[in-house]
Amino acid sequence: MPRRVYLDHSATTPVDARVVEAMLPFLTEKFGNASSVHFFGQEARAAVDRARRDVAALIQARPNETVFLSGGTEANNLAIRGVAEASETYGRHIITSQIEHSSVRGICDALEKKGFEITRLPVYEDGIVRTHDVREALRPDTILITVMLANNEIGTIQPVAEIGAIVREERERGNRHLRFHTDAVQAAGRIPLNVEELGCDLLSLSAHKLYAPKGVGALFVRRGVRLTAQNVGGHQERERRAGTESVAGIVAFGAASRFALEELEERASHVCLLRDRFEAGVAARVLEIVFNGNREKRLPHLSNISFRYIEGEGLLINLDLQGVAVSTGSACSSGSLEPSPVIRAIGRDEELARGSIRFSFGKDNSTEDVDYVLEALPRAVENLRRLSPLYQKAQAERACETLRA
Amino acid sequence: MSYSATLKDHLSNPRNAGELEGANAVAEESNPVCGDRLRLSLRLNVGRIEAARFLAYGCAPTIACGSVLTEMIEGMPVQDALRLTRQEIARALGGLPARKQHAAALAIETLRAALEAN
Numbered sequence: 001m002p003r004r005v006y007l008d009h010s011a012t013t014p015v016d017a018r019v020v021e022a023m024l025p026f027l028t029e030k031f032g033n034a035s036s037v038h039f040f041g042q043e044a045r046a047a048v049d050r051a052r053r054d055v056a057a058l059i060q061a062r063p064n065e066t067v068f069l070s071g072g073t074e075a076n077n078l079a080i081r082g083v084a085e086a087s088e089t090y091g092r093h094i095i096t097s098q099i100e101h102s103s104v105r106g107i108c109d110a111l112e113k114k115g116f117e118i119t120r121l122p123v124y125e126d127g128i129v130r131t132h133d134v135r136e137a138l139r140p141d142t143i144l145i146t147v148m149l150a151n152n153e154i155g156t157i158q159p160v161a162e163i164g165a166i167v168r169e170e171r172e173r174g175n176r177h178l179r180f181h182t183d184a185v186q187a188a189g190r191i192p193l194n195v196e197e198l199g200c201d202l203l204s205l206s207a208h209k210l211y212a213p214k215g216v217g218a219l220f221v222r223r224g225v226r227l228t229a230q231n232v233g234g235h236q237e238r239e240r241r242a243g244t245e246s247v248a249g250i251v252a253f254g255a256a257s258r259f260a261l262e263e264l265e266e267r268a269s270h271v272c273l274l275r276d277r278f279e280a281g282v283a284a285r286v287l288e289i290v291f292n293g294n295r296e297k298r299l300p301h302l303s304n305i306s307f308r309y310i311e312g313e314g315l316l317i318n319l320d321l322q323g324v325a326v327s328t329g330s331a332c333s334s335g336s337l338e339p340s341p342v343i344r345a346i347g348r349d350e351e352l353a354r355g356s357i358r359f360s361f362g363k364d365n366s367t368e369d370v371d372y373v374l375e376a377l378p379r380a381v382e383n384l385r386r387l388s389p390l391y392q393k394a395q396a397e398r399a400c401e402t403l404r405a
Numbered sequence: 406m407s408y409s410a411t412l413k414d415h416l417s418n419p420r421n422a423g424e425l426e427g428a429n430a431v432a433e434e435s436n437p438v439c440g441d442r443l444r445l446s447l448r449l450n451v452g453r454i455e456a457a458r459f460l461a462y463g464c465a466p467t468i469a470c471g472s473v474l475t476e477m478i479e480g481m482p483v484q485d486a487l488r489l490t491r492q493e494i495a496r497a498l499g500g501l502p503a504r505k506q507h508a509a510a511l512a513i514e515t516l517r518a519a520l521e522a523n
Contacts, residue, residue, distance in 0.1 A: 311441075313464045314416060317408070321417045330464065350440060387422050387468060389433060389444045389460040 002323035005369045009209075009362035010152055010186060010302060011327055015252065016211035022255035023213070026248035034245045035236065044247045051254025058257040059184070059203060060194040061220050067237045068250050071217035072185040073103040074230075075204035076146075078219050078241065079181045080107045082227030083144045083202070084116060090177040091141030092116045097129050097158070098345040099151050101183055105341075108146075121147070126294035127156035127346045134163050138170060138178075145180045149198070150187040153329060153342040153358055154293030155302035157191070158182075164199020179225060185209055185217075189260035190268060190299050201225045207249065211363070212256035216249035263363070271361040272300035274370050278359065279303055281374040286381050290352055292343055301361045304329075306343065306352040309391035310384040315357055318380035324373050329356035351390070409499030412469045419468065421475035425458040432518035436511050441467040443515045445475075454478045454486055466501055466508035473497045474512045483520055489513060 006014075026047060032040030034048045052063040069075055084094065096108050098120045108118045119137045121129050129147055145167060150157045160182050167180040181202035184193060189210035195203055202225065207216040221227060227240060234242030260267075282289065282305060292304040307315060312328030319326055329340025330353075338344075339353035348356075359373075385391040428446035435442040441463025448456045457479050459471035474494060478486050491509035495501040501509060 309462070311463050314468055317413060317416050317465050321413060354440070383417070383419075384468075387419055387460055387471075388462045389442055390462050392424065392460055 003372050004323045004325075005365070005373055006325045007359045007361060007365070007369075007373065008325045008327050010155075010358060010360035012208045012214065013211045013362055014364070015213050016256060016259060018259065019212050019252045019255045023248040023252035026251050030247075032247070034247055035234075044245075047251050047254075048245055048247060051250045051257075054254035054257045055205070055218050056220075058188065058193065058261050059205070059220055060196060061203075062223070064238075065195075065220055065223055067219045067221055067240045068245060068253075069217055069219060069231075069237070069241045070215055070246075071208070072101070072183070072204050072206035075185075075206070075217045075219040076101070076103045076181075076183055077107055078227065078230050079202040079204060079221075080104065080144065080146055081111070081230055082240075083179045083181065083225075084111055085228035086226045087143040087177050087179070091139075091143045093119070093139050093142045095119045095121065095134065095137045095142060095145045095147075097121045097123060097147050099123050099127065099153075099156075099342045100146070100148055101152055101185065104146060104148070104183055123156075123345050125347050126297070127151060127154045127292070127342070128294055128297060129158050129163075131159050131162045131166060134166055138166075138175075140175060142175065143177055143179065145178070146182070148183040148186075149193075149203075150184070150191070150299050151293070151342060152186045153340060153356075154304040154346070155186070155299035155360075156293045157187070157297045157299065160198050160200065164197075167201075168199055186299060189257075189264065190271075190301055192264060195220055195222070202227075207253035207256060210256050210260045212252040213249055216246055216253045218253070267363045268300045270363060271365070274361045274365055274367065275301060275303050275359075277367065278361075278370045278373065279305075281370070282377065285374065285378045290348070292346060292348065292356060303359045303361075304343075304356060305359070306348060306356040307381050308351065308355060309388045309394065310381065311354050312357055314384050315355075315380055318383060319373075319376060322376040322380065324376050327358040327360070329358070330354045407502070408465060408469075411473075411497075411499040412466065412501075415469035415472040415498065416465050419459075419472040421458050421472065421479070422460070423458045424460065425456055428456075428458070430519045430522060432515050432522055434511060434515040434518055436463070436467075436507055439463065439507070441508065441511060443467060443471050443511050445471070445515050445519045447478075447519050449483060449520075452483050454481050454483060464505070464508065466498070466505040467511060469498055470494055470508045470512040474516060478516065486516060487520055489516065 032044035034044040203220040288308040312330030343353040425446035433444040457475040461471040
């Protein structure tokens with residue numbers, strides 16, 4: 001059995017043992033429905049309320065501005081569709097970016113089919129949206145801007161606070177119905193978040209990216225922001241999201257948020273150290289690689305590298321056979337024909353997009369993990385390059401040039 | 406998407422990788438849709454494939470198909486090799502996911518191109 005190293009924390013994280021401990025009673029003896037009036041129900045209600053305070057504290061929001069739901073995708077759906085439907089009479093123009101999470105992209109595509117106009121802002125080679133482009137894109141009928149806080153593939157941090165300021169200005173100038181949403185699923189627990197400083201009206205969170213279970217998330221909805229509920233038929237979450245609360249999951253989310261806030265700096269500097277050690281090691285051991293995205297303005301735990309001449313899926317499986325778990329932007333593993341739109345949006349050619357690998361570190365990784373990967377990775381790259389006709393051709397051309405020179 | 410142990414084995418221990426010295430039948434084909442690429446170099450002698458090497462760029466099944474194909478055709482009469490089907494290649498790898506059948510198709514296409522070019 002080889003050593004196992006999990007470097008896919010942007011996909012999901014393991015549930016923290018302390019979080020499991022906090023949630024377990026709510027599966028067994030404290031099993032009540034938070035909507036019930038009796039003791040069991042009230043016990044569950046109190047736990048949900050406490051969790052709401054903890055999740056709100058993570059983003060410096062008020063508890064009653066926090067709506068629990070099933071995860072990041074649902075939060076993005078409620079935010080974008082909810083605003084689009086509630087504000088339709090004021091306008092049908094939405095501004096977003098080219099590098100949003102697939103859920104946001106999918107929602108915008110669906111709204112476009114229903115007659116909304118979508119402006120998709122470019123990112124440049126550094127993978128960052130420009131505020132100038134946001135200003136240029138604004139129209140009197142713009143009802144929503146949705147730009148992620150940090151990208152899920154390359155980790156670049158977007159100028160959300162600056163966009164928030166533009167939105168405030170714009171509202172003061174008379175476009176009272178303009179709303180601003182940010183998908184903070186990847187950023188939460190990894191960088192400090194403050195909804196006042198960000199100036200956003202809506203912010204999406206997912207529990208399983210911060211050491212809580214899958215199936216829980218939250219949407220911050222600023223007081224006064226009107227949304228059309230997408231799940232109807234129940235009074236839960238103040239009519240904004242019908243359905244019995246997943247009490248144990250919410251309790252876990254609350255506990256995980258508390259730990260994430262307490263340990264934020266410690267975790268961030270730990271993963272940043274590992275990531276930097278990893279990147280320096282890769283640069284020293286593997287030739288012809290390209291780092292994707294701005295290397296300063298990005299999440300501390302993430303590294304995205306394109307390996308020339310090879311395809312990401314083969315590399316992923318080679319690493320997997322050596323016990324190392326990562327993600328790739330190659331189309332092959334996602335099942336689509338086009339390679340990662342994010343890597344394409346930063347101007348990389350198709351070969352580099354297909355050869356991109358995301359390494360995302362977590363609080364429980366160690367320097368030994370990094371050193372093990374630094375042994376396994378060059379071996380895997382070498383194996384695949386030896387097989388690659390693109391690599392052989394490049395080698396032959398290089399040999400020719402050397403001869404000519 | 407899940408791959409068989411056989412496929413993964415071909416990916417981590419590719420058979421007959423490289424360019425064959427003294428090859429007399431060579432072809433390089435690519436899938437225009439996804440850009441996958443397979444190169445075969447063969448040595449044919451009196452109607453038989455004496456040796457075969459492959460190079461491949463693309464997703465895991467493309468590489469594994471190249472590898473397993475060289476294993477299957479070494480020593481095979483050219484007449485039989487021309488009758489190989491993509492189903493046989495997929496079977497030799499313990500099956501391919503539905504969306505990955507194109508990898509076996511590319512292998513067959515490249516094999517036929519090499520044999521017919523000779």
